[in-house]
Every structure is written in C-alpha cells, then in structure tokens.
Amino acid sequence: MRDLVLFILISVSVASCQKNVVTGRSQLLLVDEVELQKLSLQQYHDFLSKNKIVGPGFSTDQARVERVGKRLAHAIGVYYTNQGKPEVVKDFHWEFNLVENKEANAWCMPGGKVVVYTGLLPIASNDDALAVVMGHEIAHALADHGNERMSQAMLQQLGGEALSVALINKPGLTRDLFLQAYGVGSTLGGTLPFSRKQELEADRYGLIMAALAGYDPSEAVVFWQAMAKHAEGRSSPEWLSTHPSDEKRIEQVRIYVVEAKKYYNPKNQ
Numbered sequence: 405m406r407d408l409v410l411f412i413l414i415s416v417s418v419a420s421c422q423k424n425v426v427t428g429r430s431q432l433l434l435v436d437e438v439e440l441q442k443l444s445l446q447q448y449h450d451f452l453s454k455n456k457i458v459g460p461g462f463s464t465d466q467a468r469v470e471r472v473g474k475r476l477a478h479a480i481g482v483y484y485t486n487q488g489k490p491e492v493v494k495d496f497h498w499e500f501n502l503v504e505n506k507e508a509n510a511w512c513m514p515g516g517k518v519v520v521y522t523g524l525l526p527i528a529s530n531d532d533a534l535a536v537v538m539g540h541e542i543a544h545a546l547a548d549h550g551n552e553r554m555s556q557a558m559l560q561q562l563g564g565e566a567l568s569v570a571l572i573n574k575p576g577l578t579r580d581l582f583l584q585a586y587g588v589g590s591t592l593g594g595t596l597p598f599s600r601k602q603e604l605e606a607d608r609y610g611l612i613m614a615a616l617a618g619y620d621p622s623e624a625v626v627f628w629q630a631m632a633k634h635a636e637g638r639s640s641p642e643w644l645s646t647h648p649s650d651e652k653r654i655e656q657v658r659i660y661v662v663e664a665k666k667y668y669n670p671k672n673q
C-alpha cells in the first residue's frame with residue numbers, strides 16, 4: 405500500500421505541483437479546484453443551517469466581524485490587483501459570519517466564506533486583534549493550505565481518488581476529511597493539524613493583510629499570548645494544535661510584525 409501511495413504521489417506530483425501566488429511556495433495540489441469550491445459551498449451552507457448565526461443589525465459583535473472582514477477583503481483585493489495578480493482573489497465571494505459557539509475558533513473556506521465563533525471575541529477584544537486572527541484564517545485560504553491538506557488526506561486515506569469519485573464511493577469520510585482540512589472539524593472531534601510551515605505562512609501573510617487594511621500588526625503579540633493562555637488545558641483550536649512551543653511561535657510573530665509594519669497605514673482603516 406505504501407509503495408502504491410508513493411507511486412501515486414510521484415506520478416501526480418509531476419502533474420499537480422503548483423506555485424502559490426501569495427507565498428511563492430510550490431505545493432502538491434491534487435484536488436480539483438472547481439470540485440473543491442462546490443463541496444466547500446455545500447458544507448458552508450450545511451454548517452450555517454446547523455448553527456446559530458448572529459444576525460446583522462442586532463449585535464455590535466456581528467457588526468465588528470463584518471466591518472473587519474470587509475476591510476480585510478477590500479485591502480487584499482486592492483493590493484493584489486495593484487501587484488498585477490488579480491487571480492489571487494478571483495474566486496473569492498466574501499461572506500463574514502458570527503456564530504454562537506463557546507469555542508475560540510474561526511475559519512475561512514475556499515472562496516472567502518469566513519466564520520468567527522463568539523468564543524473568540526473575548527480574546528480578540530479589539531479590532532486590531534480580530535484583524536490579526538481573521539487575517540490568519542484568510543491567509544490559510546489564499547495560500548491554498550486547505551487543498552494541500554485535503555490532498556494529503558485523500559492520498560493517504562483514499563489512494564489519491566478524484567474528489568468527485570471519492571464523494572460517490574465514500575461520501576461521509578470524504579466530507580469529514582474536508583471539514584477537518586479546513587479546521588471546521590474541531591467541533592466534530594478532531595482536526596487535521598496544519599503543518600508548522602503552513603501556520604507560519606498564515607501568521608506572516610495574515611499580518612501583512614491586517615496591516616494593509618489599516619490594522620496595527622503589533623497587536624499580534626498580545627493576541628497570540630492571550631490565545632496561548634486561553635488554550636492551556638483546553639482542546640486547542642487549529643492555530644495552536646500543532647505548535648511545539650507557543651513561545652517560539654510568538655518570537656517568530658515578533659519578526660513578522662516588523663515586516664508587516666512596512667505595509668501599515670492607519671489611514672486605510
């Protein structure tokens with residue numbers, strides 16, 4: 405079985421290695437983007453139908469999530485268009501939701517469907533902190549980390565089957581893999597951890613995106629320290645689940661803050 409997986413890996417890697425426009429890193433992406441978008445939309449609507457959404461107009465928290473999300477989306481669109489890379493956000497039709505859930509979690513599915521859980525807001529208590537964490541989740545999506553994780557999981561568990569075929573043969577498992585790959589699975593009993601490399605990329609580019617939108621990236625250090633404290637003794641959300649040392653990560657975040665400050669213009673807010 406391992407030989408077979410290795411063979412498939414080598415065969416597909418020739419055809420499916422792509423350089424991500426945001427990070428410049430080559431990735432093995434086996435899952436067809438159109439199929440992934442389709443599954444993503446289904447799972448997104450399914451999630452919203454099963455969870456309590458905080459509706460617009462009734463909550464200052466919901467207004468905060470929408471305000472910060474829209475500013476991030478606008479700044480990202482302007483930046484990559486000016487860079488001559490409009491394809492980065494071509495398939496993104498942004499939506500920002502707040503759902504009632506005690507867990508300190510958030511995620512962004514392909515196509516820019518963002519969900520923040522109410523349990524995150526006491527930790528991300530100001531807009532700069534909220535922009536740091538939403539920027540982090542959006543960066544995971546723009547860097548195609550979900551597809552990368554989904555590809556690895558499908559290769560290991562389904563022998564590299566196409567997504568459309570896997571959905572017919574093993575629909576439940578395939579949907580679970582998707583939810584886990586996008587960090588939605590933490591409420592369903594486990595996530596596939598993002599790799600350390602993916603987390604650092606999300607930290608780095610998420611901070612640049614927050615800064616572009618006029619949010620102070622310096623807030624990241626305070627925010628991640630608060631998250632680390634919050635996560636002690638709890639089952640961790642995706643962004644803390646893979647880190648051997650929170651302190652090491654925060655040291656790295658300090659370096660990224662210096663870089664992100666070059667993009668920071670408070671007037672953009």
Ligand SMILES: [Zn+2]
Nearest residue numbers: 603606642643
């Ligand atoms: Zn993360």
